[in-house]
Amino acid sequence: MNRMMAIIEREMRKFFRSPALMMVSMIFPLVQLIVLGNAFGGKIRDAKLGIVDEDHGTQAIRIQEAFDSVRANSRTFIPVAYDNEVQAREDVRNGKIQGAVIIPPQYSARVYEKNRPRIALIVDNSDNFMSSTMEEKLTGITAALNEPNIEYMKYLLPGSIALAMFVSVMIGGGMLYIDDKARGIHEGYLVTPITKTELVFGLTGAGAIKAVLTGAVITVIGSLIAGVGTIFSFSTAVGLVLLIASVSLAFNGMMFLMMVRVEDPLVPRAVFGILNTLLFFPSGSIYPIQAFPAWLRAIAKVDPFTYAVHGFKALLLKESGLVAIVPDIMYLSIFAVVTLALAVPLFKRTL
Numbered sequence: 001m002n003r004m005m006a007i008i009e010r011e012m013r014k015f016f017r018s019p020a021l022m023m024v025s026m027i028f029p030l031v032q033l034i035v036l037g038n039a040f041g042g043k044i045r046d047a048k049l050g051i052v053d054e055d056h057g058t059q060a061i062r063i064q065e066a067f068d069s070v071r072a073n074s075r076t077f078i079p080v081a082y083d084n085e086v087q088a089r090e091d092v093r094n095g096k097i098q099g100a101v102i103i104p105p106q107y108s109a110r111v112y113e114k115n116r117p118r119i120a121l122i123v124d125n126s127d128n129f130m131s132s133t134m135e136e137k138l139t140g141i142t143a144a145l146n147e148p149n150i151e152y153m154k155y156l157l158p159g160s161i162a163l164a165m166f167v168s169v170m171i172g173g174g175m176l177y178i179d180d181k182a183r184g185i186h187e188g189y190l191v192t193p194i195t196k197t198e199l200v201f202g203l204t205g206a207g208a209i210k211a212v213l214t215g216a217v218i219t220v221i222g223s224l225i226a227g228v229g230t231i232f233s234f235s236t237a238v239g240l241v242l243l244i245a246s247v248s249l250a251f252n253g254m255m256f257l258m259m260v261r262v263e264d265p266l267v268p269r270a271v272f273g274i275l276n277t278l279l280f281f282p283s284g285s286i287y288p289i290q291a292f293p294a295w296l297r298a299i300a301k302v303d304p305f306t307y308a309v310h311g312f313k314a315l316l317l318k319e320s321g322l323v324a325i326v327p328d329i330m331y332l333s334i335f336a337v338v339t340l341a342l343a344v345p346l347f348k349r350t351l
Contacts, residue, residue, distance in 0.1 A: 003194045007202030008209070015210055030160070030221065047290045049077040050088040050100035050122075057108025063101075063119070092122050094324040095310060098290065099123040124318075153226045158312030159285025161218050162247065162305055166279070168214035169207055169251040170272055178259060178268055196347050200260075204252045204340060211248035219244070219312075228316050239315045239322050246332040247308045253339030254304060260346045285309045307331045 051067065053060050067079040080097060082088040088100040102120040110117035194202075219240060223231045230236045259268060282289075282296050283305035289297060300306045311328035314320040 004198045004202040004205065007194075007199065008206045011203065011206030012209060015206075030164075030218065030225070046075055047077040047099070047288075048080050048097040050082045050091060050097045051079045052082045052085050052088050052100060052102045054085070054105045055103045055107040059108040059111045059117070060103045063103060067101075089122055092124055093318055093320050095124070095314060095318075095320075098288075154228055154317060156286060157222050157226045157228060157316060158309045159280065159283065159305075160222055161215055161312050162283070162285065162308040163276075163280055164218040165211045165215045165244070165247055165308075166251055166276075166305070168211045169248070169255050170268065170275070178262055178264075197344050200256065200340065200344050200347050204249075204256050204343075207252040207255070208245075208248040211251060212244055215244040215248065216240075219316075223316065230316050230319050233319065235321055236315050236319060239325055240312075242322075242329055243308070243311045243315065243325055243332075246329045246336070247304070247311075249336035250304045250308075250332040250339075253336040253343065257339040257343040257346070260343050279303055279305045282306070283309045304332055304335050 049067070051064060053064065064079065067077075070076055071078055077098070082091075082100070085100075085102050088097070088102070091097045092100050100122040102122065104119065107117055107119060109115075220231060223229070231240065258271075262268065278299070281287075282292065282300045283303055284300065285305065289300050289306070292300065307328040311325040314324040314328075318324070
């Protein structure tokens with residue numbers, strides 16, 4: 001344990017003595033958050049729309065038939081039947097479905113009486129693309145709709161936090177490790193009795209601490225810039241701490257596994273852009289996953305960025321609480337354990 005802590009101490013001293021390195025890992029995501037405000041085109045398909053029928057009249061049946069028609073033709077959304085409004089609202093809040101339509105009691109009677117019949121649409125207000133698309137499709141079906149109300153800068157905030165942490169891990173972890181090997185610094189570890197496991201966990205622990213610090217700073221600064229005040233809630237703050245720690249471990253385990261056998265210091269720099277594209281963009285950070293083709297959705301399902309973005313979005317934009325991020329934390333934790341378990345035997349304790 002003492003030998004592992006010595007490695008962590010050394011890496012953190014290097015990190016704090018390089019303010020330029022700290023700034024680089026934070027500036028790019030903040031610039032992206034501020035500058036990138038344009039919407040992206042695309043066609044949403046197979047989004048889940050909850051249906052709560054509290055009327056069961058003939059007009060309610062006609063509405064459900066219209067939903068079935070949309071599913072069969074444009075496939076913008078898939079209707080999901082719910083027994084009660086409370087569960088539907090909770091599932092929208094937790095991200096299980098992207099919206100819900102409530103058909104109130106006496107709806108059919110109001111239609112026949114021409115007494116201002118209305119049905120309600122509940123959408124995920126943190127996702128402008130999804131809510132606006134559903135409203136557009138349901139304009140011909142519903143009489144009253146909620147309006148989209150989350151600025152795009154707020155929508156980008158979760159992805160910017162995840163990206164800042166990834167940049168910190170890539171620059172302050174993966175690249176520095178390869179540079180140390182190229183400079184011969186790594187040889188100093190090999191003449192000590194430190195084990196492979198201690199060496200891997202020491203380097204990974206130091207990288208995780210750097211990512212946690214970066215994530216915390218960007219979360220606070222980004223939230224203030226975007227006007228998100230949920231960070232001042234105690235329950236949200238606790239959830240953010242747990243999520244940031246999980247994301248840090250997952251990203252560091254992934255990067256260490258990818259760099260454990262790399263010898264050339266130019267390789268991590270060459271693959272940085274590829275990794276950024278492959279991991280960041282399919283995560284739903286700038287566009288809904290429901291708009292992706294099937295092969296890109298498959299990448300999103302295993303991408304740790306996806307679960308990081310979903311967790312930050314649930315806490316910062318939806319105020320969903322810890323229950324909504326438990327699956328994200330579980331996946332990220334398992335991902336970290338698996339990647340580190342693979343990295344240790346692959347690590348070469350030789351020149």
